[in-house]
Amino acid sequence: MASLVVDLRSDTVTRPSPKMRRAMAEAEVGDDVYREDPTVNRLQERAADLFGREAALFVPSGTMGNLIAIKVHTRHGQEVICEERAHIYNHEMGAMSAFAGCIPRTVRAEDGILTWHLISPQVRGRSGHLAKTGLVELENTSNLAGGSVYPKEVSDEICDRAHTLGVPVHLDGARIFNASVALGRSVIDLSRKFDSVMFCLSKGLGAPVGSVLVGSKPFIEEAHLIRKMLGGGMRQAGILAAAGLVALEDGPARLHIDHGNAKFLAEGLAEIPGISINPAKVVTNILIIELSGTGLTSFEISKRLAAQGVLANGVTPTTMRIVTHVDIDRKDCERSLVALRVALGVRPKGVVA
Numbered sequence: 504m505a506s507l508v509v510d511l512r513s514d515t516v517t518r519p520s521p522k523m524r525r526a527m528a529e530a531e532v533g534d535d536v537y538r539e540d541p542t543v544n545r546l547q548e549r550a551a552d553l554f555g556r557e558a559a560l561f562v563p564s565g566t567m568g569n570l571i572a573i574k575v576h577t578r579h580g581q582e583v584i585c586e587e588r589a590h591i592y593n594h595e596m597g598a599m600s601a602f603a604g605c606i607p608r609t610v611r612a613e614d615g616i617l618t619w620h621l622i623s624p625q626v627r628g629r630s631g632h633l634a635k636t637g638l639v640e641l642e643n644t645s646n647l648a649g650g651s652v653y654p655k656e657v658s659d660e661i662c663d664r665a666h667t668l669g670v671p672v673h674l675d676g677a678r679i680f681n682a683s684v685a686l687g688r689s690v691i692d693l694s695r696k697f698d699s700v701m702f703c704l705s706k707g708l709g710a711p712v713g714s715v716l717v718g719s720k721p722f723i724e725e726a727h728l729i730r731k732m733l734g735g736g737m738r739q740a741g742i743l744a745a746a747g748l749v750a751l752e753d754g755p756a757r758l759h760i761d762h763g764n765a766k767f768l769a770e771g772l773a774e775i776p777g778i779s780i781n782p783a784k785v786v787t788n789i790l791i792i793e794l795s796g797t798g799l800t801s802f803e804i805s806k807r808l809a810a811q812g813v814l815a816n817g818v819t820p821t822t823m824r825i826v827t828h829v830d831i832d833r834k835d836c837e838r839s840l841v842a843l844r845v846a847l848g849v850r851p852k853g854v855v856a
């Protein structure tokens with residue numbers, strides 16, 4: 504259904520489906536700080552199963568999930584190696600430094616996809632001068648690099664090599680289900696070598712709130728304590744976990760639609776003068792478009808789009824992010840392309856001077 508406002512700012516803006524709302528209303532609950540919420544327990548068991556792990560922990564946000572993982576894996580004063588555009592580095596309020604006492608060591612990689620070749624020169628062992636590498640972190644899909652996906656062989660190699668040096672590897676899998684759909688491989692297959700995985704229920708899977716950490720039993724036991732310390736111990740959270748269970752059941756099977764819409768947008772955008780985007784690189788639900796050729800800033804273009812009921816955010820003055828999700832259909836995409844042409848003052852498609 505085409506909506507009044509086309510909101511392409513993020514896949515976090517989705518509203519719970521009627522099925523989710525019913526499940527929430529009917530959820531059996533208990534006090535989850537006592538680990539007595541049956542619905543939270545079911546969600547955690549389901550998540551652990553889906554990822555082939557011993558245990559899982561429901562957390563209020565992806566940011567908290569990543570922070571807990573960093574805190575459990577590292578000690579104060581250690582470095583966390585991540586890509587320059589990583590969410591943990593750019594969009595989590597410096598939490599790894601503020602709470603876990605870690606320093607990010609960033610590496611730039613094409614399309615946000617790190618390789619062991621890029622990481623290995625940055626790894627630091629025991630030394631009288633250098634901060635030790637406490638953790639390597641990968642993001643799949645890579646949000647600010649345009650939803651790019653790690654080839655399984657590349658992330659597997661990074662995990663194997665890091666482990667040889669005694670360095671754990673955490674996966675920010677906020678959108679790991681998008682990667683799974685894009686590659687046609689299970690999330691177990693893509694994530695089995697990581698020491699811990701965080702994934703979001705509240706992104707493409709469509710749940711209103713929540714993320715999940717998965718890992719070994721000892722890791723999740725530690726994670727429990729840190730979650731409480733951070734104020735993330737929730738009580739009758741089964742209300743939220745119920746929506747999460749529906750998201751896990753129904754979400755992954757429809758992500759290919761979002762990917763198709765993103766590809767459609769990419770192809771349409773590539774035809775607009777001043778916009779630079781390579782549709783071949785759009786493989787999931789995120790597009791980062793380059794706007795320097797338009798002579799306008801992304802923020803000005805955002806304003807002009809908003810005036811037409813289309814929402815998209817500038818990331819830098821010359822780039823804009825567009826995200827497809829369950830509340831965006833093909834008509835919304837068509838409307839967005841028209842709005843962008845209007846915003847830039849270029850002719851509608853098919854109209855000859």
Ligand SMILES: *Cc1c(COP(=O)(O)O)cnc(C)c1O
Binds near residue numbers: 563566642644677706
């Ligand atoms: C959204 C997101 C997170 C977590 O964000 P929250 O808003 O805290 O749930 C983490 N990593 C990536 C790559 C994300 O896109």
